[in-house]
Amino acid sequence: MLSSDLRLSHALAMIGGPIYERVRFELAAQRIRHYHDAARVQVERISALLADHTATHEERHPFVTEFSVRITVEAHFLFICWDAILKQIDALRENSFRLRSPKRIYKKHKRVLSTYQRARDHMEHYDERLPGRKNSVWRSPDDRSVEGSVPGVVEGQEFVFAGERWDVGATCLLQLDEIVSDLQGELLRELEDRFEQWKQAQAAAAAQDVA
Secondary structure, eight states: OOOHHHHHHHHHHHHOOOHHHHHHHHHHHHHHHHHHHHHHHHHHHHHHHHHHHHHHSOTTSOOOHHHHHHHHHHHHHHHHHHHHHHHHHHHHSSOTTOOOHHHHHHHHHHHHHHHHHHHHHHHHTGGGGSTTSTTOOOEEEETTEEEOOOOEEETTTEEEETTEEEEOSHHHHHHHHHHHHHHHHHHHHHHHHHHHHHHHHHHHHHHHHHO
């Protein structure tokens, strides 16, 4: 059986259209697949870190500074994968093939994709969230104390920062699996339908020539 990338490439070639559009779809599809695979690796790395931490630290010290930093780095890479997939789907919404499935998938999953994109933005601009910076979430009620938010994982596999939560475990991966599967499935079905219409048009034109 052909891989989804090859099926997409063949279907796009059959229905014609500008070569740059075909290349754009093929490159975007490849990047979505690779970032999807990378997200799976990151979830495994985060789960391994959590398991190791649980096994080696007493409950009264659940999140030491070093652990929080390591988790933040791994979660940041996971959020980058989500952000990249959102941007690839967005890049396919307008196309000369008049394919509507990328737009439908973007609309259907925009809320969860945007949520993880916001997490990526937090981590990408974390320096701006530090105490005293313009987008800081830290507050100093007096000269002797400061209150704020340090990113980390709490309550199972949820990453928490600035009052928001993002799953970075199995649920996160299931959501991403659904998005990628929906896009691949709908896009291939739409292309196959388009190809069938093209074949019927070709057959009708050939029948007219014979008549």
